[in-house]
Amino acid sequence: MDLNKQWWVSGMRYELMKPFYELKVQPTLPEDSGNYRCRLEADPLFAQDIMSHVTPLIVMVKPPSPSKPQITSYSERNVTLTWTHTIAKAHLPILKYSILISQLEADNIEVILTRNNISTITINNLKPYTRYAFSVRAENAAGHSNFGQEIVFRTMGEAPKIAPKIVSIVNGSDRCVDVKWENQNKSNLEVSGYRIMVHRLGSGDMREWYFKTTSNSLCSLGYHQDYRLSIEADNGFGYSPSVTQIFKTDIGVPTSPPQITSILSSTSTSVAFAWKEPKEPNGPINYFYVYYYPIKNPSQITKLQLKFNHEDHAKGYVHNITKLSSNTAYKIEMTAQTEKDEKYGESIASGMFEKYCKSLQANDNALYTEQFEELSKESEKMEVEGTSNSCEDFQQKNRYLNIGAYEGTRIKLSGNNTSDYINANYIDSCENKKAYIATQAPLPNTFGDFWSMIWQEKCNAIVCITKMVEKGRRKCDQYWPSDKKIPEVINGFTLTLTSEISNAYFVHRIITLKSSKCMLPERTVHHVQFTAWPDHGVPDNVFPLLSFMNYVTALESNGPLIVHCSAGVGRSGSYILIDSIRKHLSKSDYVKIQAHLRHMRKQRGKLVQTLEQYIFCHEVIKQLIKNGNTRMPTKQIMNYVQYLVESKDQGRSGIQAQYEDVCKLFIMAEAIFDEEEHEFYLSPKHAEYPANEGGASRHLMVNSSQDRIVIKIKCSNNAVYRISPVYTALEPGEAQRLQIVRDPGESRIDKMVVQYMFSKVKSPHEAFLSANPEIIKRMMIVLIAHNKHPQFSQPRIAPPGVMVNSGTSQSNVFGVQMNSRAGANSYMAGGNAPKGIYRQGTKKNIKSSKRL
Structure with a gap:
């Protein structure tokens, strides 16, 4: 005072x-x-x-608001706040503080008090991964302040507490199981994905996947094996407890033939031989099949079906063939059949496929007819949506009233105001689910549905196997633009024809597709129309179709391949069946046409509509196995011709055998190559790997010029790729292999850039250091890593650079000489097996080859 x-x-x-x-x-x-x-x-x-x-x-007033609180520590369910408070004597003493807690998403409000005037507090019992707002007010004897500035904070997330629930495990396509599960966690933190682990019982083998969906196919599993499946939910903050279940994979087809071990004895009319089970039987063997025929007369083939019940398979098997002709050389071939073969159709070794086709063809195609009628009876039992049992709206979208889409596999359009129906079904290949979409030729009232499906399924390749009008009847309406560079709008999609190239048997159109319903960029769609296949019939010969299929495979493809004819069953089914088996041959030496067609017909009715088409499918595969993929750059023709001249089969050279085929069929030779490959050839220009396993690929580099070439190879992702060589040089006419190894990693697309130039500098590394960038040329290899099984564009049978003779493939073969002298047991072990394989030598002249 x-x-x-x-x-x-x-x-x-x-x-x-x-x-x-x-x-x-x-x-x-x-x-x-x-x-x-x-x-x-x-x-x-x-x-x-x-x-x-x-x-x-003493004069006391209400205190001012404290400062904005700060977060000093936190966890999933608690947070610690601290704050400061600037006050005068008139505000003292502060009795306590109040904290306002607001849960933003739920509008829940709570106020808690401190026990004294301490300026920190730990708030418990909060919800994980939840946004809260916190503010503080002070209180003294005169009253309390307003709540101060708030801080907004999200608590940490915590791993899910409840394991997912397994709904079903079903054996799906080859070496795959289809698994469905459900999320059981109800917290506000969404599950972002699921970790799937599969352990093979009795071994340390383990596979792991990560999916964002609640259903998927687990592939590359062993046949007839017991596995433990574990599924954990992931929300970004950890994994839930796992749910486990034991399952057994389906029986498969033997991946190798039985092993003929020895000829035990032979007489003038009989021979006894021993064999063992295949190295990979993939299930219990039900039957063995023995094929034998005189080497000089292969058409006199005899087939035996043998069944053995003893359990000790390690001891092997013995059989005696009787009633043979004396003094005759025989060839013996064997295959094995499991329960799956017996149920779904016999697996045929590619080396025996031609003989198999002859047996089907005998007696006026008796076995062909029997197989096809059996398939047709099974198909009649399937119910079809869109035919007589469908509503009128569906019928109006079908080109033919008796052909609709199966409900279980049909594509369901999203975002349509009227109906989700389109006459189209997913079709599996031999390896991959939903590899194709079989559909009818669009009607004018379904053009919009068709392009909606293309956009929705992210397809960029359409195979059309029909003309607009055939035999005076309308088979297809033109659903693509007619004039180049003039856009056409269909149901919210803008289509522009940018290119149209006509070939002898097909037309290739390139169309840009832009949706007005979203901001996504435009897409490029390839429309390839094969014009040499008549309705309800077959092409005159198989080779234009095989060449066309190779052409389509070379196109960049993302989603399923769209295939349609007029009704979407006959020619479309035949194309899909052939193309699927063709790609399967790049990985296996066994084919099962009847079994795969049976599977396809469960997805869409009437696929491969006529007996003639069914026979044609076998003929195409037979010619593919026999001749391989003969579509190659012209610079490799000398290597291929050398192989044809040197290879021998039954006394004929390969070139003589091909000439005889040419005389029987009108074969159109085709040589397609890139302009830049006149000087440097690189093949293939893409590679696919399973992302979660990794893998390796080999690529051929050929100097086709008259000058020395130096090469430098660069990769866009050195973290997972290793290459050999990085630098190299090729003399004129020289070839070398490029090996690319990918380590396991995430799914993505990378590129390998192959730089090359003409140079006489001895060291390729020094040549590139001193080179003018303008003279360096480049080629690119696209590297695709995903968790699907890769589809190779080249058949395994005689691809360019890897030549296989026409001997038996994947079938154990013994040649036996029957002598007139009783008791003689001389024989020719091996016969034409193992088959001769000619492969281009590494760092050798392109004209040379060596036998493995």
């Missing part, structure tokens, strides 16, 4: 009330706080202590 103040001065907030015994302060302010002393004025001679009195005065 200021003793110099004149309290009695008028006009002040301090008023001395008469008769001088009361002091009034109005209004009071914080600075009025202090000790007030009242003293009685008297003669100093008579002054006493009781003549003065001190009275304290």
